[in-house]
Amino acid sequence: MSVLIARPCHAQGTEKVIHLPEVFYMTVPLYVGVDIGKAKNVACFMGPDGAVLLKSATFDNSLTCAQKMVAKTKDILAQESCDHPVFGVEATSFYHFHLMNFILKADELKPYRPTVYQLNARNIKNFKKSYTPRGKNDTYDAFIIADNLRFGRLPKPYEVDEMYYPLQRLTRYRFHLVGSLIREKSYFLTMLFLKFSNYGDVFSDVFGATSAR
Numbered sequence: 001m002s003v004l005i006a007r008p009c010h011a012q013g014t015e016k017v018i019h020l021p022e023v024f025y026m027t028v029p030l031y032v033g034v035d036i037g038k039a040k041n042v043a044c045f046m047g048p049d050g051a052v053l054l055k056s057a058t059f060d061n062s063l064t065c066a067q068k069m070v071a072k073t074k075d076i077l078a079q080e081s082c083d084h085p086v087f088g089v090e091a092t093s094f095y096h097f098h099l100m101n102f103i104l105k106a107d108e109l110k111p112y113r114p115t116v117y118q119l120n121a122r123n124i125k126n127f128k129k130s131y132t133p134r135g136k137n138d139t140y141d142a143f144i145i146a147d148n149l150r151f152g153r154l155p156k157p158y159e160v161d162e163m164y165y166p167l168q169r170l171t172r173y174r175f176h177l178v179g180s181l182i183r184e185k186s187y188f189l190t191m192l193f194l195k196f197s198n199y200g201d202v203f204s205d206v207f208g209a210t211s212a213r
Helices: 063-079 097-105 121-128 138-151 165-195
Strands: 003-012 017-026 029-035 040-046 052-060 084-090 115-119
Touching (some): 029 138, 040 063, 040 138, 052 063, 084 097, 121 138
Parallel strands (some): 029 084, 084 115
Antiparallel strands (some): 003 017, 029 040
16 A cells, blocks of 8 residues: 655746645555575565564465465555565576566566565675574575565666567577687697697698598
8 A cells, every 4th residue: 555645835827826735655565585496486575664474485486386476475465555565586596587577577466566676695695694593494595585675775676678688698608609619629629739749730720621621
């Protein structure tokens, strides 16, 4: 539920001053910390005052269970009179990618204008040091992520980039292939030198078409 704060302002007319209300919208956030894994995700739901609304909810890392997480989020938004879900997921390989995109595209959450943050694992680890050590478990990690959202100082929110993201992945893959090819050629040349140290004097391009014959 949004809270309206009205403040009077003045609009100068030709004959008289008209008082118009200036309205600001204050949202009531619902913080959702998600500890990502290859097989399952663990979520912790936290209110704006730090109260844990749902300590742990476990979902498989699949489309069906992502839909269940969205449905659970919508239920808690209604129950707690919150109007803005804020998700935080710890960047874990590529396991978090599909969930972040699904949340932002989910029709059920669009009226609530969800925000998703992709959090650096090292930053989460450092934030966790301010708490009493409790060991490593998914439920506690999800709580830490949710509380990190509440404290703020967050990176730029994640945005779905369907135009440039595929190009980014292809460019990085090409860079990976080029690097791999350079390493393999270098390794081959060391083996070739052991067998025939003067081979490079015969052919200017060891990997050229003439040399390959």
